[in-house]
Amino acid sequence: MRLEPIAAxxxxxxxxxxxxxxxxxxxxxxxxxxxxxxxxxxxFGLIVKGAFGSKFAALETLNRATxxxxxxxxxxxxFRARLWNIGAExxxxxxxxxxxxxxxxxxxxxxLAIPLMALGxxxxxxxxxxxxxxxxxxxxxxxxxxxxxxxxxxxxxxxYLLEGPLKDPxxxxxxxxxxxxxxxxxxxxxxxxxxxxxxxxxxxxxxxVWLIQTRTTLGYxxxxxxxxxxxxxxxxxxxxxxxxxxxxxxxxxxxxxxFSEVAGLKxxxxxxxxASFGYTGIVVAMLALLHPxxxxxxxxxxxxxxxxxxxxxxxxxVPTYIADLLLACALxxxxxxxxxxxxxxxxx
Amino acid sequence: MTEIADILISASFWAAxxxxxxxxxxxxxxxxxxxxxGVLNLGIEGIMVFGAxxxxxxxxxxxxxxxxxxxxxxxxxxxxxxxGLLTVPFGLSQHVVGLGITMLATAAAYYAYRLALPQVTNPxxxxxxxxxHIPVLSNLPWLGQALFSQTALTWAGFAAAGATALxxxxxxxxxxxxxxxxxxxxxxxxxxxxxxxxMGAVIVGSGLMAxxxxxxxxxxxxxFFFEMVNGRxxxxxxxxxxGAWKPGKALLGALxxxxxxxxxxxxQQTGLGQVxxxxxxxxxxxxxxxxALIAMSRRAEVPAALMTPFNRGDR
Numbered sequence: 001m002r003l004e005p006i007a008a009x010x011x012x013x014x015x016x017x018x019x020x021x022x023x024x025x026x027x028x029x030x031x032x033x034x035x036x037x038x039x040x041x042x043x044f045g046l047i048v049k050g051a052f053g054s055k056f057a058a059l060e061t062l063n064r065a066t067x068x069x070x071x072x073x074x075x076x077x078x079f080r081a082r083l084w085n086i087g088a089e090x091x092x093x094x095x096x097x098x099x100x101x102x103x104x105x106x107x108x109x110x111x112l113a114i115p116l117m118a119l120g121x122x123x124x125x126x127x128x129x130x131x132x133x134x135x136x137x138x139x140x141x142x143x144x145x146x147x148x149x150x151x152x153x154x155x156x157x158x159x160y161l162l163e164g165p166l167k168d169p170x171x172x173x174x175x176x177x178x179x180x181x182x183x184x185x186x187x188x189x190x191x192x193x194x195x196x197x198x199x200x201x202x203x204x205x206x207x208x209v210w211l212i213q214t215r216t217t218l219g220y221x222x223x224x225x226x227x228x229x230x231x232x233x234x235x236x237x238x239x240x241x242x243x244x245x246x247x248x249x250x251x252x253x254x255x256x257x258x259f260s261e262v263a264g265l266k267x268x269x270x271x272x273x274x275a276s277f278g279y280t281g282i283v284v285a286m287l288a289l290l291h292p293x294x295x296x297x298x299x300x301x302x303x304x305x306x307x308x309x310x311x312x313x314x315x316x317x318v319p320t321y322i323a324d325l326l327l328a329c330a331l332x333x334x335x336x337x338x339x340x341x342x343x344x345x346x347x348x
Numbered sequence: 349m350t351e352i353a354d355i356l357i358s359a360s361f362w363a364a365x366x367x368x369x370x371x372x373x374x375x376x377x378x379x380x381x382x383x384x385x386g387v388l389n390l391g392i393e394g395i396m397v398f399g400a401x402x403x404x405x406x407x408x409x410x411x412x413x414x415x416x417x418x419x420x421x422x423x424x425x426x427x428x429x430x431x432g433l434l435t436v437p438f439g440l441s442q443h444v445v446g447l448g449i450t451m452l453a454t455a456a457a458y459y460a461y462r463l464a465l466p467q468v469t470n471p472x473x474x475x476x477x478x479x480x481h482i483p484v485l486s487n488l489p490w491l492g493q494a495l496f497s498q499t500a501l502t503w504a505g506f507a508a509a510g511a512t513a514l515x516x517x518x519x520x521x522x523x524x525x526x527x528x529x530x531x532x533x534x535x536x537x538x539x540x541x542x543x544x545x546x547m548g549a550v551i552v553g554s555g556l557m558a559x560x561x562x563x564x565x566x567x568x569x570x571x572f573f574f575e576m577v578n579g580r581x582x583x584x585x586x587x588x589x590x591g592a593w594k595p596g597k598a599l600l601g602a603l604x605x606x607x608x609x610x611x612x613x614x615x616q617q618t619g620l621g622q623v624x625x626x627x628x629x630x631x632x633x634x635x636x637x638x639x640a641l642i643a644m645s646r647r648a649e650v651p652a653a654l655m656t657p658f659n660r661g662d663r
Contacts, residue, residue, distance in 0.1 A: 001437055001543075002660040036463055084443050139645040142589070144390065144443060146641060148582045149634045156634075160627035282447055319462030324455035332430075332448045335440050 003343040014341045021337035025330045032325060036318040043318055050311025051304035057311070059195050063265060065296075065303035067092070067274070069202035070257035071281025072288065072295040073209050078250040080213070080290050081226045083136075083243055085129060087147030088254035089278025090154035094128045095121035095255025097158060099262045100166070100269045103180040110183030117184065118201075118259050125255020126248040128154070133247040137240045151278065159271050168268065177269040186264040198260030202296070205253060209292040212249075222246055254278065275306075283327050287334055302327060351618040352611075361610055362494035366502055367568060369606035371396070371560040373505040375584040376591070376598050377512045378424075378556030383588055384516060385549030386529035386653040390446025391431045392557050393581030394453030395424045399558025401457035404565035404572045405464060407474045417501070417562055424558020425551045427453050432550035437543050439657030450581070458574065471571040477501050501559075501567045506599075508556060513595035525549050529651035532658040542658045557581070579634065586637035590644050593651060601640070609633050 006013060030040035051061050071088040078085035085091075098120040103113055128150065135141040161167075162175040170178070186197045213219035221242045224232040233239045261273055284302050288294030309323035355361050375396055382389040389395075403420035407413055427449055434445045465471065477499035479486075486496040516522035524545050527535045532542040560580075565572045587605060591598025612629040615621060621629070 003439065032459065086447065135642060135645075139642060141641045141645045145582055145585050145589075146638055149579065149586070149638050152579045152634045153631050156627040156631045160625045163627075164625060279447075279451070282444075283451070286444060317466065319459050319466070321455050321459040321462060324451065325459050328448055328452035328455050332434065332445065332452065335444055335448070336434060336438060339438060339440060 001345050001347060003339075004346050006342060006344050009341055017337035017340040018334065021330070021333035024333050025326060028329045029322065029326045032322050033316075033318050036316075036322075038316045038318045043312060043316055043322075046312035046315055047305065047308035049308070051308030055193075057307065059193060061300065061304045061307045062195050062199055064307050065299040066196075066199045066202050066264070067257035067261050067277040068280055068284050068299035068303055069199075069206060069296055070260065071254050071277050072284030072299050073202075073205055073281075073292055074250045074252075074254035074257075075281045075285035076288065076290040076292060076295055077209060077213075077222070077253065078246055079226075079285060081222045081243060081246040082229070083133065083246050083250065084144045085132075085147055085247070085250050085254075086144055086282065087129060087132065087150050087278070088250075088257075088281045089151040089274060089276070090147070091125035091128045091251045091254035092258040092261075092274050092278050093154050093158050094124040094251075094258065096258030096262045096269050096273055097161070098124040098255070099259045100177045100180070103184040103263065104178045108184075110181070110185075113181075113184040114186065114263065117263060118256065121255040121259035122252035125253075125258070126251040129247045129251030129254075130244070133243055137243055155271065158269070162269065162271060166269070175271060179268040180263060184263065185267060186260070196260075196264035198264035201256065201260060202299075205256065206292045206296050209249075209253070213292065218242070218245060254281070257281075280327075283331050286331050289338065351620070352615075355611060355614045355618075359490050359493035361614060363497050364610040364613070365603060365606045366495070366498050367606075368609050369602045370498075370502040370505045370567065371563040371580060372584055372587060372602040372606065373509055373599060374560030374563060375557045375581060376560075376587045376602050377508050377595060378553035378560065379584050380588045380591070380593060380595060380598055381512060381516070381525070381549050381553035381556070383654055384529045384593060384651055385525045385546045386532065386651055386656065386658070387432070387435055387546055387550050388442045388446060388585075388655050389428075389431060389449075389550060389553060389557075390443060390585075391427055391449030391453060391554065392446075392584060393577060393579070394450030394457075395427050395554050395557040396561030396564075396577045396581045398427060398453040398457045399424050399561030400565045400576060401461055401561075401572050402558070403562030404474060405460070407566065408472055413477055413566060416566055417559055420558045420562035421555040424561075425555040427558075428551040428554025429547070431554065432547040435657070436546045436550070439659055442655050461572065471573065473570040474566070476565075476570045477567040499567045501563050504559075505563070508559075509595055509599045516595065526651075528658075529653050532653050532656075536658075536660065542660075546658075557584075560584075583633060583637045586641050590637075590640040592644065592647065592649055605633065605636060605640075608636055 033040040033043035050057055052058050074088045099117045102117045102120045132143045132146040135146055136143045162177060166177045168176050168178045189195050189197055189200060221237050224237050225239050225242050229239050257277055262269055266273060280302060284295055284298045288298035305323045305326060309320050312318060313320040375392060379389055379392055399420040402423040403416040406419035407416035431445060431449045434440045435442050479497045480500045482496050486492045516526060524535060524540055528542050528545040535542050561577060564576055587598055587601045590601040612632045616626050616629050
């Protein structure tokens with residue numbers, strides 16, 4: 001078999017493969033539920049109900065989606081330039097660390113502390129990705145492996161800080177940082193509802209990234225570098241500088257996930273602050289086809305699956321890991337489906 | 349310094365090097381075969397997790413130890429087939445597919461674990477591979493314990509490395525695999541199928557990765573824990589680069605790496621461990637891997653067609 005590009009794909013061509021991908025994902029999920037001895041339809045119902053069935057559930061989903069919008073954007077921005085940033089997890093923790101340091105150590109009043117915490121987080125996250133990118137552009141070291149390995153280094157560094165210099169003396173021996181003062185926390189969007197301004201910031205960032213990608217020279221350059229670095233270089237685009245700028249943007253966005261989780265939700269730093277938000281950001285970005293506005297929708301979907309599966313597994317005997325499996329299938333089916341909207345498989 | 353000398357002359361240190369290197373040797377050879385054929389396999393981490401789970405579960409369910417190894421290998425080959433299908437004939441991004449396979453295989457292992465053992469907090473133990481007694485050699489003073497107290501699976505790892513080198517560099521099949529990673533057009537001109545060669549390499553390589561994972565639950569430890577692979581797959585990708593895509597050098601790299609790992613574990617128990625936080629020691633393997641990548645960056649002879657999909661008919 002070989003692939004033949006389709007010059008002008010019909011409507012059916014662009015719609016049918018993704019629809020089949022969605023159906024296949026649902027079928028796999030049903031099979032998994034049946035394997036666990038549960039009724040598939042009932043399981044789906046419980047997942048949807050657990051994710052969006054009540055005000056509490058919906059707010060929980062929005063809260064879970066918030067860090068995923070940030071990490072999803074971070075991945076989308078980087079992958080667009082074919083910069084394989086798999087280190088959003090490390091950048092998230094760098095951002096969370098900076099947030100805690102500025103928020104608890106400087107003793108600033110809230111209105112001053114909050115923007116400074118965000119700024120510090122962005123800078124820390126950008127710096128964490130800058131290293132691998134310089135290694136890539138200067139020495140040709142593959143950034144996939146370096147960013148992956150740095151996730152482990154960062155996790156150990158945070159663990160050291162939380163058991164050592166940054167340990168909360170009032171923490172009853174638990175490895176956690178001191179908590180941010182009340183006035184250095186992100187306020188709630190609506191009084192009484194458990195949803196903080198981190199979600200608002202995430203939406204603003206999505207719009208900002210969209211503007212950068214569609215309305216600025218940098219956005220154009222990022223796309224050109226991603227499409228074909230040699231051609232971009234030949235056309236006079238400073239490829240290295242574009243990659244560095246992309247890295248700063250991507251690392252900064254991932255770090256805001258850490259800022260938002262600490263300042264908006266948790267109030268302190270622990271080693272389990274991130275439930276693999278950095279890695280899940282890859283799924284979020286791919287399901288959104290790297291589109292910044294799509295990232296918001298995709299983050300809500302992914303968060304809904306996780307929150308819904310948590311709630312479902314308490315009621316039915318289906319392990320909560322069904323969410324991870326389902327999303328991995330969705331990712332693989334979807335990348336194949338998108339390919340098939342543009343290519344035809346021919347024999348020979 | 350005498351503490352380091354004490355560690356270096358202890359037989360258990362050298363035995364530990366071989367033990368720590370074993371899973372890395374299997375998985376590094378697996379990755380090396382994939383990359384030689386032109387496919388970067390980022391599914392390695394998840395395939396190792398799945399292999400660790402599947403081999404252990406099969407033995408827990410009543411299969412003999414080698415049966416467990418076979419189950420792990422078949423599981424790894426199945427994920428390899430999926431990876432190969434998506435990246436070779438369909439030519440999808442090897443980065444995205446590989447990470448997707450890692451997520452899929454990891455989640456599959458965790459899901460199956462929870463299905464089989466819904467409530468347990470402590471996973472059940474199996475009777476793992478026991479050290480293989482080699483007549484005469486195992487009885488030698490010091491050397492017997494240092495080098496000849498390993499399980500059969502460790503020796504299988506060295507055999508796998510030898511076989512990888514032999515097949516890749518001494519057989520027509522190996523030549524075809526290497527050519528598929530260097531110049532696929534030339535392979536196709538010879539009337540061979542690049543698709544078939546690459547698919548085969550990814551499937552076999554993934555099988556080896558899964559056995560590497562299975563070593564953890566079936567030889568090094570006797571239970572399956574979440575996150576027990578802990579980045580070993582990514583380290584193996586670095587080892588392939590460090591070994592310049594050559595099995596012998598990659599094997600040496602794995603041993604060297606295991607040496608540093610065994611040393612840092614022992615240094616934690618010494619006076620140094622009182623001063624330096626244990627997390628610093630645990631960072632060493634990851635930092636070493638990054639350093640290895642940097643050191644080899646100028647000299648590495650990357651397979652020319654690595655990560656380049658081949659579509660018959662494209663010019």
